[in-house]
Amino acid sequence: MQPRQAARRALARNLRPELERDFDLVQSHHRKAILAMERVREVVAFAESDEAAEAGALTRDAIQHSLSLLEFSRGELASWQPDFELRQVRAAAEAFAEIHLLLGRDWLSVQAYVADRGFRHLASLTGQLATETLSRFARRGIAWSTAAGRRFLRRIGWSVSADAGHVEVVTRAVLPRQFAVDVSTIALPALYRRLFRPEPVQDSRFLVGRERELAAVAEAREFWEQGRPAALLVVGERGTGKTSLVNCAEQQCLKGVEIVREEFTRRVVTAAELRSFLAARLGVDEPDLLEEHLARRRCVIVLEEAERTFLRHIGHYGAARALQRLIAATCSSVLWIVVMNSSAFKLLDAAFEFGSGFSHRVNTGAASRDDIRNAILLRHNLSGLRLEFMAEPLQGGHLKKLAAAIQGGDRSPEALFFNALRRESEGVYRTAFDIWLAHIGSIEAGALYMRPLSRPDLGQVISEFDQEDLFTLAAVLQHGSLTPEEHATVFQLSLTESRARIDQLAAREILDEDRRRGGFRVRPHAIRVVREALYRRNLL
Known part of the structure; x- marks a missing residue:
């Protein structure tokens, strides 16, 4: 036995890992403090930049949340030092105790000592676990057989149920809670409500996961500026961010050009109604001269809610067909951007190939789990509130625990929540935001607590x-x-x-x-x- 090498090994086993782990912990605490200060700066800057009528309330919320966040960060920094010193003293004591043991015994006696203690502890633990498991299964077996016997006796009429009285209350099936909560009635700070307001995005930093769609808009503009026919169709379900995409495209991809943006707020079903609608918006006196006017005008025309250009009945598709012909006739001088929902597009495309007249088509489809998570946390972080996810009690006994273990992956409350949120919202941002707000449990001491999200029975x-x-x-x-x-x-x-x-x-x-x-x-x-x-x- 070589004492110097034995001491080095003992220190490496006991003291060095604790030192490395604690120094990493100290470094992470300081990093968290820096991130908290940067987050406070962003929260205050966002509140001060808002020009809404409730700007004063937003600023007050921002200051209150920021102070709470800084106080929490300071408490975390102050709490690690006593534990740090205690762990180091304990690790050093264990290391020197092992060195003393190794020096006092030869190598074989030390191995025999460790093996003897280990085997005795293992045998004791195995016997205890076996006894507890057998007792638990025996109790469950007795309870199950008793219940089965009672059900059999009631089935053959030898026993009467304790609740033999028959009282029936029939209620109509209603939407699950997360689908029926009116988020406008939830008590939330003004700043948080502002961040999650159900309106299209105006600030491009809140547009998450739409890089490819913005690139398609930029490419359509490039086609148009080269004199090539170009028209863009934006398709998606309500709440997937069609209007938000157009808003951000105006700021990024369509700068420096004339933009005429209109929305069909009432239904038009004939060609004459459509031409009159566009002529009034474009300042054309004669609707029949629309093509001539647009041939001389270089601009971008954005038409939203285009699902209101038809009615699913014979003879009521005239406006949609007229729009298709007008786009084909003028797409060299005018960059058309038409926005409609997916169901309407599928119907019109099946009826008369409505989508064939567009050089580019963007489908604002379902967002991924990571995009939904990033969009929510981007807004939440600007509130200055800390975020805590409540753990869902695991029900279903050993089989459910075994299934969870087999599935693997991240089983933290946060990961489980966002997995369920993506599933229940089907990737629709608006629905995901509503479900998020409906599952806020409480806001206490600068922290927001989220209730677990379970799959509803539809x-x-x-x-x-x-x-x-x-x-x-x-x-x-x-x-x-x-x-x-x-x-x-x-x-x-x-x-x-x-x-x-x-x-x-x-x-x-x-x-x-x-x-x-x-x-x-x-x-x-x-x-x-x-x-x-x-x-x-x-x-x-």
Whole structure:
């Protein structure tokens, strides 16, 4: 035995790992403090840059959250030193004790000592675990057999259930809580509500995961500036960020050009109505001279809510066809950007190949799990609040624990929450933000606590949709919204019957009134349920 080498090995085993681990911990604490100070600077800068009417409240919230965050960071820095010193003293004592043991015994006696202690501890632990496991399974087996015997006796009539009295209360299936919460009624700080307001993005730093879409807009402009025919179609479900994409494209890809931006707030179904609408917006006196006017004008025309250029009925596609012809005739001088929802595009493209007239098509489809997480945390970090995820109690016994172990991966509360959020929102930003706000548990001492997100049972709600309900919901998605008169035209019903069907769906919290554009639309909170119901019946 060589004492110097034995001492070096003992120090390397006991003292050095503790030193390295603690110094890494100190370094991480200092790094967190620097990040906290930088985050405070961003929070205050964001609140001061907002020119909204509630700017004073935003600034107060920002200062309050920033002070709480700095106080928390200072507490973390002050708390590590006593533990640090205690761990170092303990590690040094263990190292020197081992050196003393090695010097006092020869190598074989030390091995025999360690082996003897290890085997005795292992045997004791194994026996204890085996006893506990057998006892637990025995208790569960007795309980299961007793319950099964009671059920059998009740089945054959030899025993009467304790709750033999029959009281029945029947309630209509309603939307799960996370699909029915009105986020406007949730008590949130003004700054947090401002960050998660349900409006299109105006600040390009909040547009997450749309780099390829912005590149397509830039390429379409390059085509147009070269004198080549160019037109862009932006397709996506409501809440996927179509308007946000256009807003940020104006700031980045479409600078320095004239932009005419309009939205169809009412339905136009004939070619004459469409031409009159565009002529009024472009300052053209004669709608029949639109082509001549646009041939001499170099500009970008953005048309949103293009699903309101048709009605799914024979003879009511004239406006959409006229728009297609106008784009084909003027796309060398005008860069057209048309925005519509996915359901409307699928219908028009199947009817008369509406998408064939566009050189570029952008689909603002479902966002990835990482994009949704980044979009939420980007906003949350500007609030100055710390974030804590509550752990979900693992139910289901040993089988569920075994399944979780087999699945592997990150099983932290945060990872589980964002995995479930991506699944339940189906990658729609607006839905993800609503679910996020609906699962805020509390805000205490500068920290925001998130409740765990579980998979809701949509089966009962979906099962109550009859065939007429599903056809109505599919039509509403295709048209953006429908008035009772438009519904009656599409389905060839009386106005009274159409109004009754719409009112019934509104009473079940599936439809609500679109006050800005008229008619009834699918409620943002119910889109997930409606899409699932239509998908199960092969209507989507």
